Amino acid sequence: MGTWILLLLFLLTCAYLPPSSSDPDDEACLTNLRESLQDPTNSLQNWTITTFANPCSGFTSYLQGATCNNGRIYKLSLTNLSLRGSISPFLSNCTNLQALDLSSNSLTGPIPPDLQLLVNLAVLNLSSNRLNGFIPPQLALCAYLNVIDLHDNLLTGMIPQQLGFLVRLSGFDVSSNRLSGQIPASLGNRSWNLPRFNASSFEGNKDLYGYPLPPMKTKGLSVTAIVGIGLGSGFLSLVISFAAVCIWLRVTEEKTVGEEGKISQLMPDY
Numbered sequence: 694m695g696t697w698i699l700l701l702l703f704l705l706t707c708a709y710l711p712p713s714s715s716d717p718d719d720e721a722c723l724t725n726l727r728e729s730l731q732d733p734t735n736s737l738q739n740w741t742i743t744t745f746a747n748p749c750s751g752f753t754s755y756l757q758g759a760t761c762n763n764g765r766i767y768k769l770s771l772t773n774l775s776l777r778g779s780i781s782p783f784l785s786n787c788t789n790l791q792a793l794d795l796s797s798n799s800l801t802g803p804i805p806p807d808l809q810l811l812v813n814l815a816v817l818n819l820s821s822n823r824l825n826g827f828i829p830p831q832l833a834l835c836a837y838l839n840v841i842d843l844h845d846n847l848l849t850g851m852i853p854q855q856l857g858f859l860v861r862l863s864g865f866d867v868s869s870n871r872l873s874g875q876i877p878a879s880l881g882n883r884s885w886n887l888p889r890f891n892a893s894s895f896e897g898n899k900d901l902y903g904y905p906l907p908p909m910k911t912k913g914l915s916v917t918a919i920v921g922i923g924l925g926s927g928f929l930s931l932v933i934s935f936a937a938v939c940i941w942l943r944v945t946e947e948k949t950v951g952e953e954g955k956i957s958q959l960m961p962d963y
């Protein structure tokens with residue numbers, strides 16, 4: 694008898710459970726992400742506070758650009774939507790995120806190092822925005838990263854060599870930024886049969902050098918050229934000053950002769 698009541702209670706509880714439960718981490722993630730983005734073309738349909746509390750219905754999401762798995766946000770793909778603003782560090786609260794694609798918008802500001810908390814992240818595509826600052830080396834803590842595409846931004850500084858230690862990394866593109874320094878061998882010349890990246894992953898950065906790009910451009914002149922120019926200009930100035938002295942002597946001599954002439958003319962003849 695008691696078992697039947699328990700079973701009935703259990704069935705009732707199941708019936709009253711909402712179809713998909715909300716997740717406070719995803720809610721914080723989505724709420725803060727929405728706040729950090731400007732959406733001038735009203736592309737983010739259903740990105741409202743009421744939906745953030747319960748964004749998933751099975752594998753689909755009520756939020757445009759979001760995909761769910763087991764009631765958690767699994768993919769975010771908001772590309773080519775004219776979005777402005779910055780990438781919220783609270784994105785790291787979407788802890789089940791496997792793919793983050795915010796490419797081809799007008800996002801500004803830095804790539805938050807907090808993304809390191811996305812331990813399941815496999816695809817990071819932030820290409821074709823106006824992101825600036827450094828590439829956070831902490832991204833190397835996202836051990837499942839397959840793809841890092843940051844091309845066509847305004848990123849500065851060196852490429853963190855730690856990223857080369859991501860053994861699953863098969864797609865890497867930082868072309869067309871403002872990066873500088875030597876390309877780490879961990880990315881430019883990978884060993885242990887790891888997938889390699891050719892020059893197209895790195896080109897379009899004015900001060901980036903080293904394999905697979907050409908070695909450091911010798912800015913200015915070589916030592917021999919500097920010595921040559923030094924000696925040459927030394928010799929030239931010697932010649933010029935010698936000539937100047939000669940001319941000066943000649944002129945003063947002529948002047949003296951002339952003046953002597955004048956004086957003799959002024960002198961009365963006796």
Ligand SMILES: *[C@@H]1O[C@H](CO)[C@@H](O)[C@H](O)[C@H]1NC(C)=O
Nearest residue numbers: 738739744754755756757758
């Ligand atoms: C927005 O949410 C409603 C239900 O709340 C749904 O019917 C609609 O398809 C959603 N729109 C998008 C773009 O997912």
Ligand SMILES: *[C@@H]1O[C@H](CO)[C@@H](O)[C@H](O)[C@H]1NC(C)=O
Nearest residue numbers: 734736772773774775797798
């Ligand atoms: C981006 O969006 C614009 C207009 O919304 C469209 O014309 C263009 O084809 C899109 N580009 C890509 C690569 O999808």
Ligand SMILES: *[C@@H]1O[C@H](CO)[C@@H](O)[C@H](O)[C@H]1NC(C)=O
Nearest residue numbers: 772796797818820840842864
């Ligand atoms: C990243 O997104 C851009 C534009 O949406 C796309 O062209 C590119 O192929 C993507 N990168 C990768 C590695 O898939």
Ligand SMILES: *[C@@H]1O[C@H](CO)[C@@H](O)[C@H](O)[C@H]1NC(C)=O
Nearest residue numbers: 878881882883884903904905
């Ligand atoms: C690439 O690495 C190998 C050893 O791992 C080294 O012998 C070779 O010189 C390197 N190539 C370049 C271009 O740096």
Ligand SMILES: *[C@@H]1O[C@H](CO)[C@@H](O)[C@H](O)[C@H]1NC(C)=O
Nearest residue numbers: 864865889890891892893894
């Ligand atoms: C560089 O690698 C990409 C794939 O990562 C490939 O599509 C491209 O053809 C390669 N370019 C050269 C010059 O080898």
Ligand SMILES: CC(=O)N[C@H]1CO[C@H](CO)[C@@H](O)[C@@H]1O
Nearest residue numbers: 718721782783784785786807
């Ligand atoms: C609940 C939770 O994990 N909150 C975190 C959301 O992300 C921010 C930024 O990384 C953290 O500071 C919070 O602790």
